Amino acid sequence: MPIRMHDTLRRKKVDFSTIEAGKVSMYVCGVTVYDRCHLGHARCYLSFDLIHRWLEQSGFDVHYVQNFTDIDDKIIHRANELDGDWKKLVDENIETYYEDMDALNILRADDYPRCTDYVDDMIRITADLIEKGNAYVADDGVYFSIESAPEKYGMLTGQILENVRSGAGGRVDDTGKSKRDHKDFALWKAAKPGEPTWDSPWGAGRPGWHIECTAMSMDYFGAQFDIHGGGHDLRFPHHEAEIFQGECHTGCSPVVHHWLHNGFVNLDGEKMSKSLGNFWTINEILKKVDAMVLRFALINAHYRSPIDMNDALLNDAERNYNRVLECYVTSLKGCLAENNVPLPVADFASTNPLSKSLALLEKMGEGFAKAMDDDFNSREAVAKVLGAVREIMKMHNSDMDAVDSNAFSHYAIDWLEETAGAVLGVLPTREMALAEPEEDPRKLEIADEVDALLLARTQARSDKDWAKADEIRDALHQMGVVVTDTAEGPTWDLA
Template identity: 75%
Template sequence: MPIRVHDTKRREKVDFTTLEPGKVSMYVCGVTVYDRCHLGHARCYLAFDLIHRWLEASGFDVDYVQNFTDIDDKIITRANELGGDWRTLVDENIEAYYEDMDALNILRADTYPRCTEYVDQMIKIIEDLIEKKHAYIAADGVYFHIESAPEKYGILTGQSIEAVRSGAGGRVAKTGTGKRDHKDFALWKSAKPNEPTWDSPWGPGRPGWHIECTAMSLDHFDKEFDIHGGGHDLRFPHHEAEIFQGECHTGHSPVVHHWLHNGFVNIDGEKMSKSLDNFWTIRDILRHVDAMVLRFALINAHYRSPIDMNEALLKDAERNYNKVLETYVEILKARTDDHPVALPKPDLSSPQPLAKCLGLLERMGEGFGQAMDDDFNSREAVAKILGMVREMSKMLQSEIDQADRNAFAHYATFLLEETAGSVLGILPTREMAMAEPVDDPRKATIADDVEALLVERSTARSEKNWARADEIRDQLTALGVIVTDTADGPKWDLS
């Protein structure tokens, strides 16, 4: 079964093919580093992290390139607002990017080019485009001339040149004074006062936004590559501009073989935006939500669907994630030696519970792979994990002999680590999972009082004085303590 991917250009799922057998070249548009990353960035790079992980798990050697846009209007504006150097701002935000993405267990790309390191390559491409009459020099820079390759218009978004011309209305006048046509886009912007500049055959200036990705991707992958990804909003104009530049420059069509775009994050039903003041940065949200819970919440939907982020969604994710985690700890602890006996053959129709359970797990494992093969359907994959966890937990709680239990736990550990662990990236390391939770310091201050009340309550309970027992529990609740009676006696924690 081949991997299927939804290609934005073809607007349907297609068989995933690669230029070179066993190898994948993947370029994903990175962040413009003028600020800290927000939830939308998390979703995007998480989506491509799963794609990256699944392709690797499927035996491909993935060469993953993700850029940083480290020069742009917003960076200059922000640096001026803060009164610092733009390079400092950029470095800080790149550092923060790595911290945020690492926290979310997003594996690093192989290469992170910065666009300011590629100005020479951009200039070469622009020169070539001018020579091929696809670009022209104007008073305020160099522009790509759309009408020089009209057949490439609207490839990703299906818009016609005529439609954009009429729809653009009054906005046209404001942009790019030197443009011959409002659809044209800037390849090179002539220097303005107090801006960082680079020398070029057209005088000092800086590159336009779209040219950088073309320069970086082609420098890295040569004429063509397998996957180009990014947020849904980048389809137009950014990625269409890249098609113009890349294909006109290389003479190759297509340069990009699969276009993949991820859906957006909404907050409480509204688009996340600064003007609506519902803008969540990753570090803000990680102050009150566990990173793995956030990761779980974001992969708990297909990468192309929009996600409506809200408290209920996070609560749901937390509950499910904890269930996976608890089961993981349970199976880790059930492993008693490293030389398990052979397990019975998995058999769905077996009357023997262990064989049947193994059959179910095997089927869910296959379902997991099929889900990921089908356009990286992480939501379906998560459903399989929840099913597995349920079966595992049930098996461990059943009457099962010690040797089988050990062998089963080894198998379950392997299965869960292969799927939820290395593919979905939602398992902690074994050490972290097994570590005793660090006690909240607030617990220590009230521990003596709580213990005393619990002793009293135990006495009351042994005397079947339920009224008194419940009264004590109410007192504990008032202290912010939750009591849970278990087979090993009462347990308590902060609520």
């Protein structure tokens, strides 16, 4: 079954086909490194991580390129607010970018080009566009002329040339004064005092934002490539500008065969933005929430739909994630020996519960693949994993004989590692899963006191002195300790 994906340009799901059989060229717009990454970046690169993983899992050899925009107005402004050293600012933020993404178990792209390494290419492409009559030199830079290719306007977003708001009023940037038309966009910005500059045939200056991605993607992939991704907000004008540049420069139409855009993150129903003060950096949120729980929460939604991030969503994710984890650990502990016993044939109609269960899990596995094939529907895929977890736990809790239990545990581990592990990326390593959790120092401090109280409570319970037992439990609550009674006796943890 072919993979289907939603192409922004064609505005529908299409069967995925590659330029070269078995290989995928994928370019995703990276971050402008003027600050730490926030939740929105996490969502974007997580979306494409899932796409990356599923394409690999489906047998494609994926060449994944993601850039860093390391020169731009915001970087210059931010550096000037600090010590003026934009290179230092850029390096620091690239460093923390990797830290944040690694924490979220996002697989590295194959290449992370920086746009300042591509200024020569951008100059070459700009010169070619001028020669072809698609761009013109003005007082303060070089601009792409929309009028030279009006048929390409609004391809991604359906903007109609006449309707785009006229006037460039309100631009923070004071370049753009000598544009012939307000819709034209800068390919090269003439030098301004105090800014980093590069030499060019049009004098000193620096490249425009849009031309970067064209230069870098073409360097890796040539005139055409399979997938171009990015945040929903980049469709206009950034990606439309790329279509103008790339297609006019190469003469290829299309340059990009599949346009993929991920949805945004809202916070408590409001758009996440700095002006509203509801910006969460990944770094901040990971102080409160386990990275795998955050990952689980973010993939538990289709990549194109907006996510409303709130505590309920995170609590939900935590509960479900722990369920998956528990199932994995139980299965790992269930493997007592090498598996050399064949499992029974999977059969829904069988009276053997193991055989029936295997049939169910097989079907869940197929459902998982079907969900991912259908425009990378990770939410549906997560649902299949949770369904399988329920089934696996049911079997673990049933009275299988030791041989079956061992064989089933091996099967369950394979199932989970292929889906929740390799594709969804939410399983820890086997070693980490089996490792005893490190004791919280706060817990050790009060352990003796708590144990003494629990002992008294156990005594009270066996005396059926419920009032006293509950009194002790309340006292423990006051200390921030939660008691849970199990068949093996009471256990406790910090709230």
